Amino acid sequence: MILVNTETIPGFRIVRLCGLAQGNTIRAKNIGRDIGAGFKNIVGGEIRAYTELMTEARTEATQRMVAQAQQMGANAVVNVRFTTSQVAGAAAELYAYGTAVVVEQDAPNAPSQPPAAQGW
Amino acid sequence: MELLLPLGVTLLLLLIGGLAGTITEQRHLQDLAAREAALGHMSLTDLKSLPPGMTADAGVLVSGNVVIASDYLKQVRIGLRGIVGGEVRSYRTVMDRARREARLRMLAEAAAMGSSTVINIRLTTTDVGRGTTEVICYGTAVRTPSAARAVW
Numbered sequence: 403m404i405l406v407n408t409e410t411i412p413g414f415r416i417v418r419l420c421g422l423a424q425g426n427t428i429r430a431k432n433i434g435r436d437i438g439a440g441f442k443n444i445v446g447g448e449i450r451a452y453t454e455l456m457t458e459a460r461t462e463a464t465q466r467m468v469a470q471a472q473q474m475g476a477n478a479v480v481n482v483r484f485t486t487s488q489v490a491g492a493a494a495e496l497y498a499y500g501t502a503v504v505v506e507q508d509a510p511n512a513p514s515q516p517p518a519a520q521g522w
Numbered sequence: 523m524e525l526l527l528p529l530g531v532t533l534l535l536l537l538i539g540g541l542a543g544t545i546t547e548q549r550h551l552q553d554l555a556a557r558e559a560a561l562g563h564m565s566l567t568d569l570k571s572l573p574p575g576m577t578a579d580a581g582v583l584v585s586g587n588v589v590i591a592s593d594y595l596k597q598v599r600i601g602l603r604g605i606v607g608g609e610v611r612s613y614r615t616v617m618d619r620a621r622r623e624a625r626l627r628m629l630a631e632a633a634a635m636g637s638s639t640v641i642n643i644r645l646t647t648t649d650v651g652r653g654t655t656e657v658i659c660y661g662t663a664v665r666t667p668s669a670a671r672a673v674w
Contacts, residue, residue: 405583406662408570408642412578431651439591443653444535445542446593446616447550448623453589456656460587482583484658486648494650522580522635522665 403468404478404505411478413508420474420502425466429459430493459496460484467498476502535594543593547615554622561629566640566661578664584640585660586627589650590620597653617655621645624659632663639664 404411431439431452442449463484471479482500489495572578592600592613599612624645632640643661650656 404581406581407583407644407660408581408662412572412581412664439654442591443597444539444594445546446539446591446596447543447546449589449591449654452650452654452656453587456587456589456650456658460585460658482660483644484585484646484660486646486650486656486658488649488651492651494648494656522582 403471403476405464405468405482405500406478406480407482407500409481411480411505414478414505415508416480416503417506418504420471420476420504422499423467423471423474423476423479423502424497424499425463425468425470426495426497427459427462427466428489428493428495429455431455436492456486456494456496459494460498463496463498467500471500471502474502476504478503478505536598539594539596543595546593547619550619550623551615554619554626557626557630558622561626561633564629564633564638564640566625566629566643568641568643568661570642572639572641572664572666576666578639578666580665581641581662582635582637583660584628584631584635584637584663585658586624586629586631587656587658588620588623588627589654589656590616590623591654592616617647617657620647620655620657621659624657628659628661632661635663637663637665639666 438451439449479500479502482498485497487495596612600610603610640661640663643659645657645659648656
């Protein structure tokens with residue numbers, strides 16, 4: 403499944419709109435990480451534990467969005483957007499949404515299948 | 523006498539925070555400069571299209587994120603600034619570093635796929651509690667058949 407944050411995919415043509423696909427996840431930090439973060443708040447700098455937490459959250463939210471798009475019969479999601487917010491004081495929500503579409507290759511001498519998600 | 527202990531602790535935290543924070547910041551700024559030089563061949567834009575005459579035959583979503591905290595001294599400065607109002611200059615470097623870091627991580631992901639151009643880049647900033655801020659930078663990495671570097 404191709405994901406892009408533009409409205410069109412270079413080299414492909416949108417043939418059908420399937421609707422809005424979305425995915426979200428709410429991650430709470432555990433106490434151990436919180437104490438580490440409290441210490442980091444004194445010395446400053448990147449809080450790697452939280453960065454990893456938010457990266458995992460983003461991956462999970464994206465996967466849920468892709469799953470919903472697949473259910474709609476789409477093979478790509480365009481105009482993907484991410485938003486993060488703090489909820490309930492100790493947790494962060496990451497929400498990913500985009501438009502699920504069916505695309506076809508545009509170039510005349512290109513393969514008929516879109517490339518795999520992790521590469522071109 | 524009773525006030526001396528909390529005052530002493532606060533001063534100690536300020537000292538540790540200020541020192542460690544400054545060292546961390548300087549090191550991070552040097553690291554950022556080095557990595558930006560290494561990825562200097564990448565083009566990026568927040569436009570949704572490539573320059574006229576240039577075509578791409580594939581696009582993939584790439585992103586980078588970072589969660590950053592400011593040190594104790596900066597937080598005290600923000601608190602003090604909150605009394606009189608105005609610009610919090612000491613925090614500008616924190617946000618700038620976070621954005622540069624997130625952008626570099628996104629560019630690194632694009633470079634690892636063999637792309638040299640990322641379009642439609644977006645940055646979002648959020649407070650994730652306890653004075654920490656998360657910055658996500660995401661965009662579409664495109665593959666240009668001519669392998670020419672896009673220049674806007």
